[in-house]
Amino acid sequence: MPKHEPVLLKNMLQPGYTGSLADYERAGGYQALRTVLGKIPPAEVTHMVIKSGLRGRGGAGFPTGVKWGFLPKDYTGPKYLCCNADESEPGTFKDRQLMERDPHQVLEGIAIACYAIGVETAYIYIRGEFALGAKILEAAIREARAAGYLGTNVLGTGRTMNVWVHRGAGAYICGEETALLESLEGKRGLPRVKPPFPATHGLYNKPTVVNNVETLANLPHIITRGPDWFASIGSPPKSAGTRIFCVSGHVKRPGNYEVPMGITCRELIFEQAGGMRSDKPLKAFIPGGASAPFLTPDHLDVKLDFESVAQAGSMLGSGGVTVMEEGTDMVWAALRLTEFFYHESCGKCSPCREGSSWLVQTLRRIVAGQGRMQDLETLTDLCQNIAGRTVCAFGDAEVSPILSTLKYWRHEYEALIRAAEADGPTELLMPTAARH
Amino acid sequence: MPHAAVDTVTLTIDGHHLTVPKGTLVIEAARQAGVMVPHFCYHPKLKPDANCRMCLVEVEKMPKLQTACSTPVAEGMVVRTATTVVNEAHKSVLEFILANHPLDCPVCDQGGRCDLQDFSHQYTPTTSRFIEVKRVFPKEYFSPLIETQMNRCVQCLRCVRYCDEVMDVKALAPSGRGTMTEIKSFLHHELDCEFCGGCVQICPVGAITSRLSMYEYRPWMLKRADTVCTYCGDGCQITIQTKDNQLVEVMSAQGAGRNNGDLCARGFFGYHVSTHPDRLRHPLIRRDGVLVQATWEEALELVAETAVRLKLAHGPNAFAGLIAARCTNEDLYLFQKFMRLAIGTNHLDSSARYGQINGVRALRRVQGTHRWTVTFEDIVSADALLLVGTNITETNPITGLKVKEAVKKRQATLLTIDSLEPAVGAISNIANLSSHHFSVHPDRFKPAVLGLIKAVVEDGHVDPTLAQRAPAYLQTISDSVQDLSWPAIEAATGGTPESFREAARTFARSARAVILIGQGVLRTADGYGLATTLLDLLLLTGQHGRPGCGLAPLAEENNDQGAVEMGAVAEYLPGPGDLSDPAARSRVAQLWKEDLPQEPGLTLMPMLERARAGALKAMFIVGENPVGSLPLSAKAKEALQSLEFLACQELFLTETAQLAHVVLPACSYAEKDGTFTNTEGHVQAVRHAIDPIGESRPDWEIFSALSVLMGYPLEYGDAKEILKEIRSLIPDYGRLGPAPTPMRPATEAVDGYLHTGYATDAADRYALSGTGHEARGAGNDGHLTLLIAQSLFHSGKLSTRSKGLLQVQAEGSLTLNPADAARLGLADRDQVRVTNNLGAMTTTVMLAERVPKGLVLFPEHFDQEARRLLTVSTDPVTQVPYYKLTQVTIERL
Amino acid sequence: MLKEKYKAEIDEILSRYPVRRSALLPLLYLAQQEEGYVSEPAMKEIASILRLTPPQVYETVTFYTMFNLKPIGRFHIQVCKSLMCALVGSDPLIGWLEAKLDVKPGDTTKDGLFTLSKVECLGACGTGPMMQINSDYYERLTEEKVDRILADLKRDGTSTLKSGPFMWPEPAQRA
Numbered sequence A: 001m002p003k004h005e006p007v008l009l010k011n012m013l014q015p016g017y018t019g020s021l022a023d024y025e026r027a028g029g030y031q032a033l034r035t036v037l038g039k040i041p042p043a044e045v046t047h048m049v050i051k052s053g054l055r056g057r058g059g060a061g062f063p064t065g066v067k068w069g070f071l072p073k074d075y076t077g078p079k080y081l082c083c084n085a086d087e088s089e090p091g092t093f094k095d096r097q098l099m100e101r102d103p104h105q106v107l108e109g110i111a112i113a114c115y116a117i118g119v120e121t122a123y124i125y126i127r128g129e130f131a132l133g134a135k136i137l138e139a140a141i142r143e144a145r146a147a148g149y150l151g152t153n154v155l156g157t158g159r160t161m162n163v164w165v166h167r168g169a170g171a172y173i174c175g176e177e178t179a180l181l182e183s184l185e186g187k188r189g190l191p192r193v194k195p196p197f198p199a200t201h202g203l204y205n206k207p208t209v210v211n212n213v214e215t216l217a218n219l220p221h222i223i224t225r226g227p228d229w230f231a232s233i234g235s236p237p238k239s240a241g242t243r244i245f246c247v248s249g250h251v252k253r254p255g256n257y258e259v260p261m262g263i264t265c266r267e268l269i270f271e272q273a274g275g276m277r278s279d280k281p282l283k284a285f286i287p288g289g290a291s292a293p294f295l296t297p298d299h300l301d302v303k304l305d306f307e308s309v310a311q312a313g314s315m316l317g318s319g320g321v322t323v324m325e326e327g328t329d330m331v332w333a334a335l336r337l338t339e340f341f342y343h344e345s346c347g348k349c350s351p352c353r354e355g356s357s358w359l360v361q362t363l364r365r366i367v368a369g370q371g372r373m374q375d376l377e378t379l380t381d382l383c384q385n386i387a388g389r390t391v392c393a394f395g396d397a398e399v400s401p402i403l404s405t406l407k408y409w410r411h412e413y414e415a416l417i418r419a420a421e422a423d424g425p426t427e428l429l430m431p432t433a434a435r436h
Numbered sequence B: 001m002p003h004a005a006v007d008t009v010t011l012t013i014d015g016h017h018l019t020v021p022k023g024t025l026v027i028e029a030a031r032q033a034g035v036m037v038p039h040f041c042y043h044p045k046l047k048p049d050a051n052c053r054m055c056l057v058e059v060e061k062m063p064k065l066q067t068a069c070s071t072p073v074a075e076g077m078v079v080r081t082a083t084t085v086v087n088e089a090h091k092s093v094l095e096f097i098l099a100n101h102p103l104d105c106p107v108c109d110q111g112g113r114c115d116l117q118d119f120s121h122q123y124t125p126t127t128s129r130f131i132e133v134k135r136v137f138p139k140e141y142f143s144p145l146i147e148t149q150m151n152r153c154v155q156c157l158r159c160v161r162y163c164d165e166v167m168d169v170k171a172l173a174p175s176g177r178g179t180m181t182e183i184k185s186f187l188h189h190e191l192d193c194e195f196c197g198g199c200v201q202i203c204p205v206g207a208i209t210s211r212l213s214m215y216e217y218r219p220w221m222l223k224r225a226d227t228v229c230t231y232c233g234d235g236c237q238i239t240i241q242t243k244d245n246q247l248v249e250v251m252s253a254q255g256a257g258r259n260n261g262d263l264c265a266r267g268f269f270g271y272h273v274s275t276h277p278d279r280l281r282h283p284l285i286r287r288d289g290v291l292v293q294a295t296w297e298e299a300l301e302l303v304a305e306t307a308v309r310l311k312l313a314h315g316p317n318a319f320a321g322l323i324a325a326r327c328t329n330e331d332l333y334l335f336q337k338f339m340r341l342a343i344g345t346n347h348l349d350s351s352a353r354y355g356q357i358n359g360v361r362a363l364r365r366v367q368g369t370h371r372w373t374v375t376f377e378d379i380v381s382a383d384a385l386l387l388v389g390t391n392i393t394e395t396n397p398i399t400g401l402k403v404k405e406a407v408k409k410r411q412a413t414l415l416t417i418d419s420l421e422p423a424v425g426a427i428s429n430i431a432n433l434s435s436h437h438f439s440v441h442p443d444r445f446k447p448a449v450l451g452l453i454k455a456v457v458e459d460g461h462v463d464p465t466l467a468q469r470a471p472a473y474l475q476t477i478s479d480s481v482q483d484l485s486w487p488a489i490e491a492a493t494g495g496t497p498e499s500f501r502e503a504a505r506t507f508a509r510s511a512r513a514v515i516l517i518g519q520g521v522l523r524t525a526d527g528y529g530l531a532t533t534l535l536d537l538l539l540l541t542g543q544h545g546r547p548g549c550g551l552a553p554l555a556e557e558n559n560d561q562g563a564v565e566m567g568a569v570a571e572y573l574p575g576p577g578d579l580s581d582p583a584a585r586s587r588v589a590q591l592w593k594e595d596l597p598q599e600p601g602l603t604l605m606p607m608l609e610r611a612r613a614g615a616l617k618a619m620f621i622v623g624e625n626p627v628g629s630l631p632l633s634a635k636a637k638e639a640l641q642s643l644e645f646l647a648c649q650e651l652f653l654t655e656t657a658q659l660a661h662v663v664l665p666a667c668s669y670a671e672k673d674g675t676f677t678n679t680e681g682h683v684q685a686v687r688h689a690i691d692p693i694g695e696s697r698p699d700w701e702i703f704s705a706l707s708v709l710m711g712y713p714l715e716y717g718d719a720k721e722i723l724k725e726i727r728s729l730i731p732d733y734g735r736l737g738p739a740p741t742p743m744r745p746a747t748e749a750v751d752g753y754l755h756t757g758y759a760t761d762a763a764d765r766y767a768l769s770g771t772g773h774e775a776r777g778a779g780n781d782g783h784l785t786l787l788i789a790q791s792l793f794h795s796g797k798l799s800t801r802s803k804g805l806l807q808v809q810a811e812g813s814l815t816l817n818p819a820d821a822a823r824l825g826l827a828d829r830d831q832v833r834v835t836n837n838l839g840a841m842t843t844t845v846m847l848a849e850r851v852p853k854g855l856v857l858f859p860e861h862f863d864q865e866a867r868r869l870l871t872v873s874t875d876p877v878t879q880v881p882y883y884k885l886t887q888v889t890i891e892r893l
Numbered sequence C: 001m002l003k004e005k006y007k008a009e010i011d012e013i014l015s016r017y018p019v020r021r022s023a024l025l026p027l028l029y030l031a032q033q034e035e036g037y038v039s040e041p042a043m044k045e046i047a048s049i050l051r052l053t054p055p056q057v058y059e060t061v062t063f064y065t066m067f068n069l070k071p072i073g074r075f076h077i078q079v080c081k082s083l084m085c086a087l088v089g090s091d092p093l094i095g096w097l098e099a100k101l102d103v104k105p106g107d108t109t110k111d112g113l114f115t116l117s118k119v120e121c122l123g124a125c126g127t128g129p130m131m132q133i134n135s136d137y138y139e140r141l142t143e144e145k146v147d148r149i150l151a152d153l154k155r156d157g158t159s160t161l162k163s164g165p166f167m168w169p170e171p172a173q174r175a
């Protein structure tokens, strides 16, 4: 029983709600846009967003209004808004639902942001695999244009807000905001060196804001119900509002649950998601997508807000909560995620590029029963040498699974290695190498 | 250069306090403090990419290590590059980079000068913790000249970034992702690009190397000589590396020369000419109609005796001399001195006559300078650049890079008037960077320039002071351009009045404007007049004489400019001074302690005519090949055959040398010392890299020897002594600093031009009529205009002996627009017959979007056959021969 | 030639961006839709439309996993193998598909109908195991459901078992 009211998922939970423009309008849609357009000065809208305490839902949790404020003030040239709909973080599947089920909510959020930051062109960068989502969004954009909510002369105010859907083509890294911009420019999705930040040098080197789908979808509600209302939900001031948590793994009812930030992990997993799928107890969980370090049953009472999760040694990230039951092989789990990161490393910077392949190979060797005790030290070392030394935050992400499983389940690694050693000295699978 | 005081920043690096300009990167500031931060991906020519992460340093108050290559300095910043933390970080990044590296140093051409080797030596332990499988890329053939060994690649992307950011070629594709990223061209195709060699030079490891020198050396075995490339007027500094008198490799260090280390295909891969097996190794004497080997004594005596005999019989003016502007200043100077003193005639000319002289004479006429009033630096910092009649990438690639730098890095506006269309191809195309491009037929540059001037006048962009300073001049030009109708200009050029107006506005409003003119102006009819008119444009807009502004004619040969300054052309004495100017004559006569011959000199075309008529008896031809260069209709061969005596100094037995009575083997630039003067007037040292091939001798030495035998001894111990003498005529010649101070226009000259000088030919220069041919372009009759053009991969005919360049372009083919090809039923590589009323030739065709409809291009380097189809006309003032354009029909074979 | 066949569509795509190169991914999709993969002539044509060099197109194509450089089967089955799906049984599912289709991941069935691939997370972690076939998602898979899907595809070229607009858990299931 949700003891709170969903905000973002509210419409789509209504029986028969199709996400059409008519349905959305009937549910009060586009009122917020009408409210702001011409009636609230853009700077005031930004101020409202700052006041609401809204923080980015894409992973980094940066205060949204503050980010908008970084755009150069007296700049009159073109600026851009990019809606980050790349949603590629393993364990995360909320943006897909927001876009496919209630696309106008996202579009209205985009329109409000366009208004606030003075942007005439916005791109929704959606991961290529979400072909259906792209189609639904495009249809919704057509509807919204026809109704005057988008296009030139929005609601008769003379403002232009063109929104285009731009499909990615299979690259996790394109969710990183500067890689997204590169990709949108038709290039390889390699993250840019920052600074300069997109706010001053973004798409086509012009001032640009990148916001996540869920972040933007919150905007109409902040306008309609006021920043104070928003700031009162969740665990303000740092973690205001609701969050859609995507629960996956060994639970009874995996899925998207919108709850106020600050409920505990236990509540989310055991009340919302119905608890463990079998009688096996919980062994581990990831609180914020594949990039977030694993946590243990000891952390079940940690509150799901930015600060608490960080304090527990992990991060809220993208809101993807993956639950693992007793019996899950943690070395195997770490390997699975490391394989993901190896596959997705763009290859731009040496530590991440070379490190990810090194980590994968070492883990595979351990899992294949060819580990050696000193591998654990090497793994730790490599992880430490990757983190903090790369162009983008991918480097920090890719070491999370290994460092955190080594922290809590080192004995599983050691057991694998000891078993291998007990079998006697084995020939290494791989050619040994490298005296140099 | 007058620059506003730059903002500076004071910081501390490893305890050194230093003050550097704002915006300096920490890695550069460190370098200035004598601290080398290890790096792979950073390169001063490229935008920071910070991908290798090797340059991490500690910056006080920053939580994480920062990449020195991408972090700009800040006031009060404290940087540490030598702490344990930094050292550990460097070690660890290197450990990552080495993980997948094959460590095949023993067979790697980079060994001994490899950044990875050097840093490994400095940082890493001798054993690696990496015991996994290294990634292996299947070996793929990359190109005839460039080899890739992707297992060695450290993925710094310097090659890719250089190819894009500096060259604008974009031929390299980093393909795949993650550890499996490899540098390729396109799918499995071999590399198709400008072959500038930049990727080879900029690769910090041995992943991209030159195939021309593969496995031939270890760097420490090589002897190096810093000298100057001989293939075009840009005058790039090159380092020739040799082993056992063999040319192994050419490179150019970052920061070196006017080219700042950049080169083109000719400079980087074209060096084998000097050691070509066909080089002449011994003197040759014609006996019983055939050229046979002789000793130097025999040959020199024969030349001297014959010269003395003919001079006695026919007088000195029965002689003429012709020299290539590829020779050194010392050669050129001594040649004209030899002709003027030992022989006693002014009948001498050089290859500067083919076009360079048009630019120089226009400059002298209007502003009294024989050189540019701008430098390469001015091109880079220009606000507006106007390129007329130059496919600059193919003729002067490095000046082209300056233009690219101005446009791509400094947001200069580029205006172009050229016959080529903007279109992307394997060779960069400057028109692609142009924001105002006028694609006009090669004989219609003049109406386009007049269109610009008309717009300047009509739209009020004329310098307000001009009305007072030169009312008649202004009136004449204003009246003339008002008389031109826009429809007529549009009909001639295809450019609308609006497009001219916009271009004129942009150009006229820019503070720093440079006009570059190339062969399309200098080597086609109207060259001299059009160069003059372009100076009018600068005078009208008030940009003339302003620092950073000026007209810059592009020299085609490496020492075209030197040839003029050395007086190796009929109308000039060294200086240059006018042959007809008594003051100039007496200065030279005083130094030479002898009177100069009186009779005005003959230029190339009249020389040939006089020879044909039997009035000339003997010629000295040095490195020039009129028989091979001029169209058949110029009858150069008949002319030379009519001579009683022809002596040639040459590297190869050219078409001209084959007619000689004596052929003397000369040294190439790689075996000589001396100086070259590049297109911007920068005098640079040429140093021998190898010993003379065979018995060949430097050209000046041969003149000197002949003069002695003829009884007019012009003796010098070495080239330096000649330079000393040159300096007594041209003070400080060749002592200009690293960045030359450009000449300033001479006020009296400009005033003279503005008052009376302009008037002599203003009517012609400002008339649309008389430009171009009547039947032009693809009419229904199927006529096309054939343009003989320069190719990037060759320079004259010399480079067609370079094995490297021949691998890129081995023969000439006719390029034409796909639409024309379709109309004529032609496909790429089809054999065609090209005809006009003069003759016919057979060749293959190639399609290229950038060749406009109605035009077909053939490279001059392979034009032996094409020369049948061409007529020659001669400029009435400068006597430059024009023969690059003609009408042809094409049919498939 | 794409230019002739899709002129209006290409013009519309180009009109969305102030810089031509941005149209690269959309045009590559068009090419792939046309031929099932991105062919060499298509890359060259796109390069010319966007005023790029072919290597610029190529470097971009090879960065993204969704573009095929070689022809593949009519139905491209991509099964997610990332951790979240693996926790709920994607490995046995892949085994099942391998057996049913008699191919290894990366290969195409002899009849040219199916290409099987293992891929990383497709953003459907709550409804795993899952797979994508061409542009459609199929979620909460069981062996029996997979059999039906394959049969549907063979027979009709499509299957009603594909996911609609995504909602999980479905409202009805919420107590």
Ligand SMILES: Cc1cc2nc3c(=O)[nH]c(=O)nc-3n(C[C@H](O)[C@H](O)[C@H](O)COP(=O)(O)O)c2cc1C
Residues within 6 Å of the ligand: A055, A056, A057, A058, A059, A060, A061, A062, A064, A084, A085, A086, A087, A088, A089, A172, A173, A174, A175, A176, A177, A178, A210, A211, A212, A213, A215, A216, A392, A393, A394, A397
């Ligand atoms: C490797 C990596 C992947 C990311 N993927 C996504 C993503 O799929 N979706 C997303 O919204 N943000 C993603 N982000 C975060 C974005 O870089 C950026 O912070 C976010 O889009 C900003 O929007 P927000 O402020 O609304 O959260 C990713 C970041 C990194 C470093």
Ligand code: SF4
Residues within 6 Å of the ligand: B229, B230, B231, B232, B233, B234, B235, B236, B259, B262, B263, B264, B265, B266, B267, B268, B396, B397, B398, B399, B795
């Ligand atoms: S040919 Fe010209 S541009 Fe090329 S390297 Fe030589 S001097 Fe430089």
Ligand code: FES
Residues within 6 Å of the ligand: B038, B039, B040, B041, B042, B049, B050, B051, B052, B053, B054, B055, B056, B067, B068, B069, B070
């Ligand atoms: S040199 Fe700085 S990251 Fe490569």
